Amino acid sequence: MMQNFFVKSHGLGNDYIVLNQEDITFELTEKAIIRICDVHFGIGSDGILLKVPSENADFGLRILNPDGSEAEKSGNGLRIFAKYLYDHGFTAEKSFSIETPGGLVRAEITEEKNGKAFMIKVDMGKAIFESKKIPVNCEKEECIGDTLELEYRGYEINCVSVGNPHCVVLTDELDEKEIKTFGPQIETNPMFPNRINVQFAKVVSPTEVEVMIWERGAGWTLASGSSSCAVACTVVKRGLTERNLTIKMPGGNLAIEIDEDWEIRMTGEVREIGSGTLSAELIEDLEL
Numbered sequence: 001m002m003q004n005f006f007v008k009s010h011g012l013g014n015d016y017i018v019l020n021q022e023d024i025t026f027e028l029t030e031k032a033i034i035r036i037c038d039v040h041f042g043i044g045s046d047g048i049l050l051k052v053p054s055e056n057a058d059f060g061l062r063i064l065n066p067d068g069s070e071a072e073k074s075g076n077g078l079r080i081f082a083k084y085l086y087d088h089g090f091t092a093e094k095s096f097s098i099e100t101p102g103g104l105v106r107a108e109i110t111e112e113k114n115g116k117a118f119m120i121k122v123d124m125g126k127a128i129f130e131s132k133k134i135p136v137n138c139e140k141e142e143c144i145g146d147t148l149e150l151e152y153r154g155y156e157i158n159c160v161s162v163g164n165p166h167c168v169v170l171t172d173e174l175d176e177k178e179i180k181t182f183g184p185q186i187e188t189n190p191m192f193p194n195r196i197n198v199q200f201a202k203v204v205s206p207t208e209v210e211v212m213i214w215e216r217g218a219g220w221t222l223a224s225g226s227s228s229c230a231v232a233c234t235v236v237k238r239g240l241t242e243r244n245l246t247i248k249m250p251g252g253n254l255a256i257e258i259d260e261d262w263e264i265r266m267t268g269e270v271r272e273i274g275s276g277t278l279s280a281e282l283i284e285d286l287e288l
């Protein structure tokens, strides 16, 4: 592949730039990540997916947030990466394993469109509710239905890990202004040693939940796969919905299945936006 070749794709409006560790001629420092993800000084995206070698799976993946931090897992990122591997000739298989810092998952191309991957299913692994494994500073074994006091108000929260950490707030009314105000306060609250992804979720039926997202290290995004999994696990655990449900986000819907031992499967579409090479001038600026 060409040096500094990139592909930009989105899963329901949650967009990522895919790079291959073997092709890049620069060090992917925090500064470089921030610059590449910047919509004005870079390509612009909700993060970078970096293809890396793996000893334990067919492929390896690192997930980098636009603030330069690294995530353990990304649901839309895994679906976008699976499409990249299939469409750009890294595999002819329709099912393969991917190792992430948050665990090993399996991806499957379930539907093609004009010979390219379209619908992708990912076995996201098992939900973890134990506070110390999320991690959440909470005396209780699980942080479900607990109160988090912020400066001007409190929230009842439900915390779960799907490889990366999540804090779910159940609400009757979704308000973009509210999550953009309190999302960052929850994300960075000292209760969460590694910070946390935040979702506000409204149950609309036994099989449908509407969600708004404030992502750790990325802020407001139109969709989030791991957030969808975290919300689904929360509403199932609290007996509010069935185990097979649709998570509806501003960017689109994901189908989530939670089985009896909290294994999670997520299915949804991915679309490629474009591809190209990072200019030498951008690379020069990264090294300033």
Ligand SMILES: N[C@H](CCC[C@H](N)C(=O)O)C(=O)O
Residues within 6 Å of the ligand: 014, 046, 063, 065, 070, 071, 072, 073, 074, 075, 076, 077, 164, 165, 197, 215, 216, 217, 218, 223, 224, 225, 226, 227
């Ligand atoms: N910002 C997240 C990673 C990306 C999650 C989201 N884009 C998804 O599709 O799961 C974190 O720091 O855990």
